[in-house]
Each structure stands twice: as structure tokens, then as C-alpha cells.
Amino acid sequence: MGLRKLNVGRPAFSHRATAQEDDVICVTGSWSFLGSWIVKLLLQHGYRVKSTIPHSQEDIRLLRSLPQAAMKLELADVDLLDYGSLSDLFVGCTGVFHVPAPNYDINGTHDYPVEIIDNEVRGVLNVVEACANTSSVRKLVLTSCLSSVLWDRQYYSSGVVLDERNWSDLDFCRKEKMWAAVSKTQAERAAWALARDRGLDLVVMNPAVVAGPKHVRACMSSSMLDQSGIFALVHVDDLAAAHVLAFEAEQAAGRYICFEKLLSKSDILEAAREMYPNHPIDKRLESFNPCVLSNDKLKHLGMNFGQGILEVEA
Numbered sequence: 001m002g003l004r005k006l007n008v009g010r011p012a013f014s015h016r017a018t019a020q021e022d023d024v025i026c027v028t029g030s031w032s033f034l035g036s037w038i039v040k041l042l043l044q045h046g047y048r049v050k051s052t053i054p055h056s057q058e059d060i061r062l063l064r065s066l067p068q069a070a071m072k073l074e075l076a077d078v079d080l081l082d083y084g085s086l087s088d089l090f091v092g093c094t095g096v097f098h099v100p101a102p103n104y105d106i107n108g109t110h111d112y113p114v115e116i117i118d119n120e121v122r123g124v125l126n127v128v129e130a131c132a133n134t135s136s137v138r139k140l141v142l143t144s145c146l147s148s149v150l151w152d153r154q155y156y157s158s159g160v161v162l163d164e165r166n167w168s169d170l171d172f173c174r175k176e177k178m179w180a181a182v183s184k185t186q187a188e189r190a191a192w193a194l195a196r197d198r199g200l201d202l203v204v205m206n207p208a209v210v211a212g213p214k215h216v217r218a219c220m221s222s223s224m225l226d227q228s229g230i231f232a233l234v235h236v237d238d239l240a241a242a243h244v245l246a247f248e249a250e251q252a253a254g255r256y257i258c259f260e261k262l263l264s265k266s267d268i269l270e271a272a273r274e275m276y277p278n279h280p281i282d283k284r285l286e287s288f289n290p291c292v293l294s295n296d297k298l299k300h301l302g303m304n305f306g307q308g309i310l311e312v313e314a
Helices: 032-044 057-064 083-090 114-132 170-175 179-198 236-248 265-275 283-287 296-301
Strands: 002-005 024-029 048-051 073-075 095-099 139-143 202-207 209-211 232-235 254-258 310-313
Touching: 024 032, 024 083, 032 048, 032 057, 032 095, 032 236, 057 073, 083 114, 095 114, 095 236, 114 139, 114 179, 139 179, 139 236, 170 179, 179 202, 202 236, 209 236, 232 236, 236 254, 236 296, 254 296
Parallel strands: 024 048, 024 095, 048 073, 095 139, 139 202, 202 254, 209 232
Antiparallel strands: 002 310
8 A cells, every 4th residue: 555646637626716916915834835835826826925934945946937926926034923024014915824834843742842832822823913903914814733623532432523613622632742732722722712802804724634745655654643543634735725715715714624535544554554664553553443534614615625636545
């Protein structure tokens, strides 16, 4: 069995708003892998784009080679902890995409990573506040994570269906030292509280493990495989399209779980044995009962997965 990336095919959604000539979108955050794909798609849709994503030199060359990029792409630097710089950046923007990195590497550390988590929450709150106080901004699309949905021990009985109404239990996450889940859950809850208080139109994307070019095997680390009864994948091209759909669809509201492929228990065990042949399979991985994860809400919004399909093959 292996994972393979098929050819990019049909459009991810068939109906969308048309970008106006003066529509400017700002993309902020630290997740360059996803952020670069979102910037690319926005340019292809005709938007003018300001990006503060820390793009690699290879990504910058690719983005600048796109049609209209010379006229419509602006690369900028911003400190997410500096509210004033964000406020200045968002002037004239009709939408903002905030794309923080997953921070999986902080999981399992003995001590609570106060600075990392506090900085993520502060950065998200600054983005929300700056958007709310900028009259031109009509919507903020925030990238959260599936880890803000999954982690509650009561969910893990066979047949439970998880959807956007579910939230991770922070006490459980702290006990298990799943600091990335703590960070994402705290940041997303804080964003929702402030956005509602300020009357800001906020939409949150909760993606599964993100795969794509050069990221197919890397995304399936052993630490991810042995932590959960769910293993779901989404191609980065589909995830970028889901973000743009969430901005363009007037009816988009709330949270959206985003995944294309939900692996079965046998799929996960076989993948783990293939990728880590010299390591014993964790007993927790052999004994879990997978939950059922729903992406129906995103599909009902108009999302058609298949930009870059990931399939499990024998």
C-alpha cells in the first residue's frame, strides 16, 4: 500500500463570486506551505494580494511567474504581535486569510510551552481586532486545525460522528501534553469570542493532516499515527480552494472540517508498518476504535474534493 498524488483535475467548486478589480486580499501567518497555495489561487481568481507569509525563494519565483502577479502581488513583512502594523496593512483590504502553522513539534514536551501558545493566541486576537476595526474588511478566514475538534475522551467510542459542533477538551489535552491541540483550541475559541463581540464575519477552516508535493510521507509521522483513532488527509490544493470558497460564498458561516480521505484502521496499520518497518506498532494504534468524521458541511457549501487527490492503494 502507498499514498500517491493524482493529477490535478476538476475545479474545487463550481459557483463563486467574481473578484472585482479593486478587491485586495491579505494573507498573513507563518504556514508557508499552505499560504503559498492560497496566494496562488487568489491570484488565479483575479484578486490583488498582499502576502506576509514567509515564502521560500522557490515559492516567490513561482508566484511571481504567475500571470498578473507583477501587477497584483505585493510581498510585505508584518509582526503579528504588533497590532498597529496589522491595522495599517489591512487598510483597503476586502478580506483577510490568517494561516498560522500547525506547531506539531511542541507536542510531548514536558513543560507547557507558554510563550509559543501565548504568542499564537495573541497573534490571532490582533488579526481579529485589526479586521474588526478596518471598515473595508468584510470577512476573515482563519486556519485552525482538526486538533481543536478531536480531543475529548468521550468521543472515542465506536460509531461516534464528529462534526463542527465538537471541541477538544483542554484538560484532556494538557494531561496528555498535546500542546499543539491546546494552542489551536485556545486560539480558535479566543478568535470566536472576540469576533462575535466585534461583529466580525469570521469563518474558520479545521483541516486534517495536509499533504501535497514533497509532503506525502512527511505528513504521516509516527507521532500523528499513534495519537488518534482518526487519520484524515486533505491535499493542500483542496485546502486552499476550501479557504477561497469560504471567503467567496456569502452563505459560509462558522467552522468547516476539511478532509478528502478518511483512512480506516487497516489502512493506518498497513501504512505504519510500511513506513516504519523497523519499529513495533504502538499498542494504542492496534486497539483503537476509529470515530466517524463528517465533512458534509463543507460539501454542502459547494466543495468538490479532487484538486490533488490522495488515495490509498494496495
